[in-house]
Amino acid sequence: MSEDDLLENYRRAYDNKVGFGQRPALVMIDFCQGYFDPDCDLYADVDNALTSALRVREAAHAAKIPVILTNVSYHPSAIDGGRFFEKAAPLRYFIEGNPMAAFAKGLEPREEELVITKQYPSAFFGTSLASTLTASGVDSVLLTGLTTSGCVRASCVDAMSHGFRTAVIAEACGDRHEAPHQANLFDMNAKYADVVSEEETIGFLQRLNDQDIARNI
Template sequence: MDELSVYEKQKFGQPLGFGKRPALLVVDFVNGFVDPEIFGGGNIPDAVRATVPLLEAARRRGLPVAFTRIVYADDGADAGVWCRKAPRLRELTEAAPASHVVDDLKPRAGELIVRKTQASAFFGTHLPGWLVAAGVDTLVVTGATTSGCVRATVIDAISYNFRPVVVTDCVGDRALEPHRANIFDMGQKYADLVTAAEAIGHFDALPAGLTA
């Protein structure tokens, strides 16, 4: 029995489907996670490029859009155990260019920027309340890295009873093996998987009254 058959036998991978009110979340597509000399590499630049038309589609339909950045205090006062595991994270301060969203996806007025100090976009942030206030039931997730902050965010999203949808060509990792493994695992346990073209098609088909 191959690996996929084991999951199918155990009834993993059931579809969640889109709900009535999706939001787009762009996780840590910041300069430092594109630059292979800092935290980037692998297929992350490709994932950023694939996210550009998806972001345009979400804006065109007036959907809620949020971005995350990892941001630590200049003096490291809020740097916890995670920064012992990956000490260069402390370089991501408010003013550091590496901590800012890449220019191709630059946030616009009215779009949320979530500053976080942990992997998940939900942990210790106001993202859950913002999503509830916006009436969101489906979280369309892009970003970096697939095996790290994207996965942590997706698990917390489903824990909060949002429907996570991972856009497979819009998430990236510095190494392709963990990227592929985590795409598979999230699809079996925590999220639906769609391509950017599929997500854009869904956004464009939404009733106008739901995107106002």
């Protein structure tokens, strides 16, 4: 099957959009220092993803929607890492106290932001994220983060599985290589979420902000 035929096959089967929800939350997944340090095994060329995510973060705060940051942290013994820690050697950088696990520069948590600490790929697995969003009346999530093929994808599948309309912001996600980045964006867009642009997302958040202003006039 040629590439054009393959794309047409996907369009016939999966060319559907669910759209943004009415009460979104922004989730910023694992933007840790290790991805930005060339001496670290985690290093990836993802500066542009962080820059994009920070712009979305500002728009999210202007729109007064919840902003959630995730990080990864393990007990010094790594007993809480299970098979994930056993398999993925770079997770050793997330043992409690390692500077590579700190939030990337520019993404220091703000007082009004919620930090969710996790041990596994998904921001939802083994955490309070789903119940917190549901209790807050959130119906949809905007996902940014690292890496596209790992924790972003896992969080995307779980977000959809928990009933949230899910949008993945393409420019605000990054990976170690362009091929897995694009392949996973393609697959998430086909099956689990709408993959959207930064521009589209910020436009949506600005409309939410305008509506909020109009209600208060």
